[in-house]
Amino acid sequence: MTEVERNVDIKLKMLIQACKETGNFKKITVTGFILLSNKIQEIALKLGMRPRNEAKDELLFDYMNMVNELFKKNLKVQIFNPDIFESVKKIELLFLRNRGDLPKTYTRELLRVYYLLRKFEIPNLYKSATGEGYFEDSNLNMLNFLSPNARKNKNKNTSKFRPLILQKVREQERALQNTLNNKLDQTNLERALFLKKLKEGITKSGNSKISLRGVLKDSVDYNQSPSIFIKYFMIGFALLCALCGIMILIEALQFPFISDVLSQTLFIFFGVIVVLILLYRMFTKR
Incomplete structure (x- = not known):
């Protein structure tokens, strides 16, 4: 107290x-x-x-x-x-x-x-996310070789261990989710944040070394909800443009004498759809 x-x-x-x-x-x-x-x-x-x-x-x-x-x-x-x-x-x-x-x-x-x-124990989100000392007493003690000191002493190619590491991370994630949903615990919440960062590092690093940098706060996406709203808006607008384009195409087939004007409008609508698809892919990658 x-x-x-x-x-x-x-x-x-x-x-x-x-x-x-x-x-x-x-x-x-x-x-x-x-x-x-x-x-x-x-x-x-x-x-x-x-x-x-x-x-x-x-x-x-x-x-x-x-x-x-x-x-x-x-x-x-x-x-x-x-x-x-x-x-x-x-x-x-x-x-x-x-x-x-x-x-x-x-x-x-x-x-x-x-x-x-x-009684809530809130973790220090500005704690280093290097993984040092996180797993001595957990089922992921095999991951201690990812800490900076271990990496200096061991020059191993960790790529062959990636599937096993990823499997262990997911298992520990599920265990931590069950524990934290029953009782909020500072240590386990820090571990859950680190595992999220570690999983992202494993999946994004490809054949390169697993990068563990920054602080635990970096593991939380605080802009997730607005991004989802923007993506749904782009999907909805693209569908609306596609519907308008189909209607214009039908009109052009029924009235050939105005097809020149309608074709320009149709080109604009489908151009907007292409731009929205590119923007959606960009937001998805982010």
């Missing part, structure tokens, strides 16, 4: 006692909700997420869902389990509807969730 958390606990106990004496529990509810909101945002920021957009009244559970969705896409892991997520959603909606007033059972639930979130 940090000094800040210790001070928060002392003041919280004093506030609870004062609320019991006055019978007005709204202060403890509002204070508890602020603490809960700050803790959720603190966790998200440590994971490299953007701050919650309070200016646009972004709901707390929507913010939590965004964090969950991003890490599901990256690691198939949810940061906030369904129990915590549903509790926060229920509390927040009632809190907003009653303008800060909550029944005692909801206030207790609010404080319970807050203290559960305080």
Whole structure:
């Protein structure tokens, strides 16, 4: 427990006692909700997420869902389990509807969730992703030869080990996903991020050496959702252009005397489709 958390606990106990004496529990509810909101945002920021957009009244559970969705896409892991997520959603909606007033059972639930979130261990995403010391006590201790010190001492061609390494990485990934979805753990989350980076290094390096550079934060694609939206938009627009092109082609066959004008329009539509296909391939590679 940090000094800040210790001070928060002392003041919280004093506030609870004062609320019991006055019978007005709204202060403890509002204070508890602020603490809960700050803790959720603190966790998200440590994971490299953007701050919650309070200016646009972004709901707390929507913010939590965004964090969950991003890490599901990256690691198939949810940061906030369904129990915590549903509790926060229920509390927040009632809190907003009653303008800060909550029944005692909801206030207790609010404080319970807050203290559960305080137990979360968030990894250092700026930790080096070299793999040094990650696997001494795991099923991937064979990967320790990828660390910088081991690479200096061993001059082996690792290409023949790639299929075996990739298989072991995938097995360990599935094991870590199951573990992390049951309980968020700092060490295992760091391992999951490293394995994602390692797998990308193995699949992209071809016959060259496996590159392990940068920090763990590089393993998370924070722009994934916007990229997916852009790709779907390009597919939809390309299909619309193709449909328009087919209609123009039919019109040109039915009315040959305007075929010259329609052929130019048809050429433009199919040119746009080609450009969109090239752009889509570029985004897919990224």
